[in-house]
Amino acid sequence: MESILITGASGFIGSFIVEEALKRKFGVWAGIRSSSSREYLRNRKIHILELDFAHPNELRAQLSGHKGTYNKFDYIIHCAGVTKCTDKREFDRVNYLQTKYFVDTLRELNMIPKQFIYISTLSVFGPVHEKTYQPITEEDSPMPNTAYGLSKLKAELYIQSIPGFPYVFYRPTGVYGPREMDYFLMAKSILNHMDFSVGFKRQDLTFVYVKDIVQAVFLGIEKQVSRRAYFLADGKVYKSRTFSDLIQKELGNPFVIRLKCPLILLKVVSLLAEFIATRSGKSSTLNSDKYKIMKQRNWQCDITPAMKELGYVPEYDLEKGVKEAIAWYKNEGWL
Numbered sequence: 001m002e003s004i005l006i007t008g009a010s011g012f013i014g015s016f017i018v019e020e021a022l023k024r025k026f027g028v029w030a031g032i033r034s035s036s037s038r039e040y041l042r043n044r045k046i047h048i049l050e051l052d053f054a055h056p057n058e059l060r061a062q063l064s065g066h067k068g069t070y071n072k073f074d075y076i077i078h079c080a081g082v083t084k085c086t087d088k089r090e091f092d093r094v095n096y097l098q099t100k101y102f103v104d105t106l107r108e109l110n111m112i113p114k115q116f117i118y119i120s121t122l123s124v125f126g127p128v129h130e131k132t133y134q135p136i137t138e139e140d141s142p143m144p145n146t147a148y149g150l151s152k153l154k155a156e157l158y159i160q161s162i163p164g165f166p167y168v169f170y171r172p173t174g175v176y177g178p179r180e181m182d183y184f185l186m187a188k189s190i191l192n193h194m195d196f197s198v199g200f201k202r203q204d205l206t207f208v209y210v211k212d213i214v215q216a217v218f219l220g221i222e223k224q225v226s227r228r229a230y231f232l233a234d235g236k237v238y239k240s241r242t243f244s245d246l247i248q249k250e251l252g253n254p255f256v257i258r259l260k261c262p263l264i265l266l267k268v269v270s271l272l273a274e275f276i277a278t279r280s281g282k283s284s285t286l287n288s289d290k291y292k293i294m295k296q297r298n299w300q301c302d303i304t305p306a307m308k309e310l311g312y313v314p315e316y317d318l319e320k321g322v323k324e325a326i327a328w329y330k331n332e333g334w335l
Helices: 012-023 056-070 089-108 147-160 182-191 210-223 242-250 263-280 288-295 304-310 318-331
Strands: 003-007 027-032 047-050 075-078 115-119 167-172 174-176 194-198 207-209 228-232 257-261
Touching (some): 003 012, 012 027, 056 089, 115 147, 174 210, 194 242, 210 304, 257 263, 263 288
Parallel strands (some): 003 075, 075 115, 115 167, 174 207, 194 257
């Protein structure tokens, strides 16, 4: 039985990867912090491995202990990271430095797997082709304009710099599905009869359902690809209102007041929300990074390499995905 370590296993994407790995009869280790929720990790076949990425010596002892008992992992899927922080420096510390510590420790302990899969983001590229609305391709030069995107890019570049290191990067666009919080807040707002959109200029949006990311990850393992990076989306381009319209439909078409917010107003509100959150020591969904993401007009990306090299065929378009996600939120009592 091949072994697989999934870091960030208690999170949104990680927990879905754990479930698929169990179905495929891998020996599954869920790499989590001691404080992490285990709500989606209740299957008895899951081995829990507490990992302290913030402290290299502690991490070395934890991984070394595992190696002494079980040997090294065949595959590692690194989902652990942060998408929102009270302090922007935290992005760099967690997404870049802790990934570097992790990779360095694996090399020191001779625990390099057959494949090191890093869940990155389309945000590593930032606002590319904003005037032409052409899909972002792997030939484009990354120019991230958010602390989050920059931290993920730095991790990518460090991993790429290691000769022969068997990485595969997945760069999904907007990821949604059951257990996800940000799009859930959008659904909750619509249920409360309010919907917000931003800016008056054309915006091309792309999305990917969480189960399609999982599909791509395991296709990459089957194909044994190495030292490659892939964009992931569902292959369609959507107008800014499509997502909220589909949510509204699945919620039984409640009456909705639609507010279109000018970018300058969003910027002021985002900076204010960030300031208040920082003072209170909490992270805010609305912040300067989120403003830049919402301001970006072109989120198209080229998924042809994933389709050709992996055989990736997205199973969920937005309509099918929203239907399944909203049904889950209702069933779980979130909505």
